[in-house]
Amino acid sequence: MKKIIVTGALGQIGSELIMKMRDIYGYDRVIATDIRRTECDVVQTGPFEIVDVTDSKALFDVTKKHQADSIIHLAALLSATAESNPLHAWHLNMDGLINALEVAKELGCQFFTPSSIGAFGPTTPKDNTAQDTIQRPTTMYGVNKVAGELLCDYYYYKYGVDTRGLRFPGLISYVAPPGGGTTDYAVEIYYEAIKHARYTSYIAPKTYMDMMYMADALNAIITLMEADAAKLKHRNSFNVSAMSFEPEEIASEIRKHIPMFKLSYDVDPVRQRIAESWPNSIDATAARQEWGFKAEYDLRKMTEEMLLMVSAKFNLIA
Ligand code: NAD
Numbered sequence: 001m002k003k004i005i006v007t008g009a010l011g012q013i014g015s016e017l018i019m020k021m022r023d024i025y026g027y028d029r030v031i032a033t034d035i036r037r038t039e040c041d042v043v044q045t046g047p048f049e050i051v052d053v054t055d056s057k058a059l060f061d062v063t064k065k066h067q068a069d070s071i072i073h074l075a076a077l078l079s080a081t082a083e084s085n086p087l088h089a090w091h092l093n094m095d096g097l098i099n100a101l102e103v104a105k106e107l108g109c110q111f112f113t114p115s116s117i118g119a120f121g122p123t124t125p126k127d128n129t130a131q132d133t134i135q136r137p138t139t140m141y142g143v144n145k146v147a148g149e150l151l152c153d154y155y156y157y158k159y160g161v162d163t164r165g166l167r168f169p170g171l172i173s174y175v176a177p178p179g180g181g182t183t184d185y186a187v188e189i190y191y192e193a194i195k196h197a198r199y200t201s202y203i204a205p206k207t208y209m210d211m212m213y214m215a216d217a218l219n220a221i222i223t224l225m226e227a228d229a230a231k232l233k234h235r236n237s238f239n240v241s242a243m244s245f246e247p248e249e250i251a252s253e254i255r256k257h258i259p260m261f262k263l264s265y266d267v268d269p270v271r272q273r274i275a276e277s278w279p280n281s282i283d284a285t286a287a288r289q290e291w292g293f294k295a296e297y298d299l300r301k302m303t304e305e306m307l308l309m310v311s312a313k314f315n316l317i318a
Helices: 014-025 056-065 079-084 086-107 140-159 182-196 214-226 247-255 269-276 285-291 299-313
Strands: 004-007 030-034 048-050 070-073 110-112 166-168 170-172 198-201 209-213 243-245 262-265
Touching: 004 014, 004 056, 014 030, 014 214, 030 056, 056 086, 070 086, 070 214, 079 086, 079 140, 079 182, 079 269, 086 110, 086 140, 110 214, 166 214, 170 182, 170 214, 182 198, 182 209, 182 247, 182 269, 182 299, 209 214, 209 299, 214 285, 243 247, 243 299, 247 262, 247 299
Parallel strands: 004 030, 004 070, 030 048, 070 110, 170 209, 198 262
Antiparallel strands: 209 243
């Protein structure tokens, strides 16, 4: 990657990925784009363009203008939001993706887009879910993600586009808020722990889902994009995960730092149903073997850092 264009750059992943890639590749070599603008570090520290990914011409023109050789396509509607507006999800997630793939094909760009554990469904084996297994999701987001994985494979086999992708679990971070996913509770819980020493979870106890700290997710994207293509058997949609937990486990880790922390439940049936259709834990062996995936953060280390950084955000520590 020498010159990289990123769509959906002001979201939870883009807000941190852009800054990390600008440190590595150069500030003028990472072009951030989004449908909206906010006065944040991403906009203020390097090139930024307003681009709606459903507008194929606008996406093509901006990529050509900046002579990008890589596209990181992040613009999407996430699982819970997609369930409340399935047609909009189809339009943004599928038309946006195929527009970005077409630009990559026309301009010869390397291509990355994330899939998700949402690409699995209720008939997928739940524990240590294999890289290659049953994928019959029952959510619009899941349908989009499976179709997206197949589409990225298709552009590689048919047109030789260097497509690569990861099936991300729930991502936990403190810079930008999560964008409407089913695993957002695992971010909110840290904010509420710091602010009020209590949290009401919309996910029921004993519901296990895979998770990963943002620092590990960013390293995974960059390592996969820089990996030797000859070693990749699963180009798109590598399973990656760092931990799997349920609400009581994250609460008890928080209590090691905030002993009075209280967890209660008010379960949201929509997000609970989505969570129950996903695996309890996935197997990342293919990612480790084919390009050296490694996660540094477990629940203990992530909790220490999240509590510290969220406290700093609210000026609760010096
Ligand atoms: P997000 O919701 O935080 O950000 C999405 C960004 O896309 C927003 O900044 C939004 O303004 C922008 N956007 C919306 N419509 C657009 C359009 N028409 N044109 C251009 N930009 C538009 O999402 P995120 O968490 O950063 O996720 C990025 C990708 O990673 C998505 O494909 C998502 O499915 C995937 N993913 C995320 C997670 C997670 O936990 N965050 C987990 C698995 C997979």
